[in-house]
Amino acid sequence: MNILEVQGLTLATSQAALVEDVSFTLAPGEMLALVGESGCGKSVTALAIMRLLAPAISRTAGAIRFDGTDLAGLDDEAMRRLRGHRIGMIFQEPMTSLNPVFTIGEQIAEPLRLHLNLSAKQALARAADLLDLVGLPTPTRQLARYPHQLSGGQRQRVMIAAALACEPRLLIADEPTTALDVTVQAQILALIDRLRRQLDMACLLITHDLGVVAEYCDRAAVMYAGRIVETGPAAEVFATPRHRYTAALVRTMPARNPPGERLPAIPGQVPPPGSRGQGCAFQPRCDAPVPRCAERPSLAGAPHAAACWNPAA
Amino acid sequence: MTPLLEARHLTVHYRTPTATLRALEDVSFTLAESEVLGIVGESGCGKSTLGRAVLRLTEPTAGEILFQGQDLRALSGAALRRARREMQIVFQDPFGALNPRHRVATLIGEPLTIHGLPNREQRVAELLDLVGLPPDSGRRYIHEFSGGQRQRIAIARALALSPKLLVADEPVSALDVSIQSQIINLIADLKRRLGLAMLFISHDLSVVRHVSQRIAVMYLGRIVEIGPAAELFDQPAHPYTQALLSAVPQPPGAPRRERILLEGDLPDPTNPPPGCAFAARCRHALPGCSATRPELLRRATPHGPRETACHLYEPA
Numbered sequence: 326m327n328i329l330e331v332q333g334l335t336l337a338t339s340q341a342a343l344v345e346d347v348s349f350t351l352a353p354g355e356m357l358a359l360v361g362e363s364g365c366g367k368s369v370t371a372l373a374i375m376r377l378l379a380p381a382i383s384r385t386a387g388a389i390r391f392d393g394t395d396l397a398g399l400d401d402e403a404m405r406r407l408r409g410h411r412i413g414m415i416f417q418e419p420m421t422s423l424n425p426v427f428t429i430g431e432q433i434a435e436p437l438r439l440h441l442n443l444s445a446k447q448a449l450a451r452a453a454d455l456l457d458l459v460g461l462p463t464p465t466r467q468l469a470r471y472p473h474q475l476s477g478g479q480r481q482r483v484m485i486a487a488a489l490a491c492e493p494r495l496l497i498a499d500e501p502t503t504a505l506d507v508t509v510q511a512q513i514l515a516l517i518d519r520l521r522r523q524l525d526m527a528c529l530l531i532t533h534d535l536g537v538v539a540e541y542c543d544r545a546a547v548m549y550a551g552r553i554v555e556t557g558p559a560a561e562v563f564a565t566p567r568h569r570y571t572a573a574l575v576r577t578m579p580a581r582n583p584p585g586e587r588l589p590a591i592p593g594q595v596p597p598p599g600s601r602g603q604g605c606a607f608q609p610r611c612d613a614p615v616p617r618c619a620e621r622p623s624l625a626g627a628p629h630a631a632a633c634w635n636p637a638a
Numbered sequence: 639m640t641p642l643l644e645a646r647h648l649t650v651h652y653r654t655p656t657a658t659l660r661a662l663e664d665v666s667f668t669l670a671e672s673e674v675l676g677i678v679g680e681s682g683c684g685k686s687t688l689g690r691a692v693l694r695l696t697e698p699t700a701g702e703i704l705f706q707g708q709d710l711r712a713l714s715g716a717a718l719r720r721a722r723r724e725m726q727i728v729f730q731d732p733f734g735a736l737n738p739r740h741r742v743a744t745l746i747g748e749p750l751t752i753h754g755l756p757n758r759e760q761r762v763a764e765l766l767d768l769v770g771l772p773p774d775s776g777r778r779y780i781h782e783f784s785g786g787q788r789q790r791i792a793i794a795r796a797l798a799l800s801p802k803l804l805v806a807d808e809p810v811s812a813l814d815v816s817i818q819s820q821i822i823n824l825i826a827d828l829k830r831r832l833g834l835a836m837l838f839i840s841h842d843l844s845v846v847r848h849v850s851q852r853i854a855v856m857y858l859g860r861i862v863e864i865g866p867a868a869e870l871f872d873q874p875a876h877p878y879t880q881a882l883l884s885a886v887p888q889p890p891g892a893p894r895r896e897r898i899l900l901e902g903d904l905p906d907p908t909n910p911p912p913g914c915a916f917a918a919r920c921r922h923a924l925p926g927c928s929a930t931r932p933e934l935l936r937r938a939t940p941h942g943p944r945e946t947a948c949h950l951y952e953p954a
Binding site: 362363462478479506507508509510511512515533535536537539540563573575577578579582584585588590591592594595 | 886889
């Protein structure tokens with residue numbers, strides 16, 4: 326059974342729709358990537374799942390079911406019990422997500438005391454185990470330290486330890502390694518990958534990095550201008566992309582091109598919410614549009630689906 | 639032939655009340671005219687300090703910077719200003735680097751005003767065209783532009799004085815993938831058309847590989863390996879270069895390198911270890927590595943002679 330089902334999710338401000346008709350599922354132990362560029366709606370989708378949307382943004386259609394329960398039906402208290410307990414979260418910037426005036430130990434122990442009713446002593450002991458799990462050296466010594474005393478990679482490990490404290494069924498990781506160096510990124514992604522297998526935890530990874538997706542995720546959903554335009558097994562989506570946008574993204578990566586040669590750039594810019602048109606939103610930048618693109622395509626094909634009238638493969 | 643730029647034993651120390659942070663230690667390299675030297679390394683390795691130090695935006699603590707044979711550190715006042723016409727910098731965040739209260743034409747034309755050069759309006763129009771912005775952009779303000787366009791404006795401003803050297807410090811790191819390619823292409827075009835030499839500083843190895851002829855890898859304030867881009871990428875000699883390259887997620891479909899996961903963190907730059915700074919994390923470390931620091935020298939490696947600072951290889 327799926328741990329997470331998002332169906333027809335539409336998110337909007339009073340001005341314009343940000344995310345439209347987004348659907349995906351996540352099974353236990355599975356890692357799904359939501360991939361796309363700034364403003365495509367990937368982060369706001371994650372916030373909607375946790376019901377942490379800014380007041381100006383509302384869910385205008387669609388349903389989010391976690392472990393069979395419709396999250397829209399839960400009251401605030403029930404939702405608070407889920408967050409940090411059965412749904413863990415990690416964000417891009419560990420410094421702003423950690424409280425600078427509390428020690429590492431206190432911050433990891435907090436969800437344990439809150440959700441699992443552990444005593445202060447039990448919670449700290451468990452916090453030390455968690456720091457060991459995420460590979461911080463001398464965990465008992467780290468408990469008494471403050472966030473500013475740690476490096477970026479160490480802070481992100483602390484965030485992961487706190488997110489995993491209650492052994493969540495679902496981990497939502499929003500650009501967890503974007504602020505980190507590449508060798509630290511490799512350590513953190515290897516860690517998340519190991520833990521999701523070890524704990525049979527589903528993982529929703531939000532990223533703009535196609536290389537990360539191809540290496541670590543089972544499935545990928547590519548978003549463009551608020552919609553999922555292509556989805557399928559990660560390796561397949563990037564080896565034989567079907568949507569013209571995905572194909573263009575893969576082609577434009579420097580590592581895919583001979584050094585020094587002109588990169589096949591995607592002309593123009595992503596249209597902002599409110600000016601995405603009636604048809605395919607990528608059509609103005611597409612290198613192979615057809616007349617039908619004036620009409621909006623829907624996702625077709627399984628398990629590798631694309632919303633494109635003139636697919637690349 | 640005299641290189642365009644030569645750094646000799648360049649060193650930058652920052653003093654804090656309690657310690658001395660050794661940001662850059664004894665860095666030497668040359669850059670030829672129209673050459674692109676990529677500088678890679680992780681946060682805190684000193685790559686941005688290096689970029690700023692060669693322009694004297696950060697005063698070096700020691701060492702020499704020879705630009706067209708002239709020691710920049712010996713210059714001051716008008717002579718330094720004149721030399722600086724020929725060397726410009728582009729930063730990662732164009733929004734932070736450009737004044738939001740000025741129109742784009744003022745921003746791009748400012749260097750011309752400062753250096754008292756004529757035909758400002760005409761030159762601004764040329765520059766807008768050069769970086770691929772519409773002619774009416776000059777009348778607009780920076781907030782009206784997207785991130786990619788802002789970087790074009792910053793590049794136009796840097797090129798206003800027709801410099802010979804451009805220091806590009808993470809110029810595409812803040813941009814989305816599809817926009818990043820547009821700017822990389824622009825930089826490559828400009829280099830070809832204007833014969834610019836560049837120090838291209840980035841943490842993104844695939845971008846650096848794409849634009850550079852030579853690459854220098856930095857670790858804790860020092861260059862640990864330097865060489866032709868293809869050689870360094872295909873057969874890295876220094877164990878840190880090997881680990882760094884192995885950590886880059888490969889593009890979909892590409893063959894994967896064996897991943898070398900590094901343990902631990904960078905040593906403290908206020909208290910660097912006496913030997914090789916990488917020794918504690920190195921899988922090939924020899925007993926002597928943590929005691930004596932290896933010099934950056936031409937050394938004999940299994941792939942031929944390489945310029946690297948590693949005791950695994952004998953000086954060639």
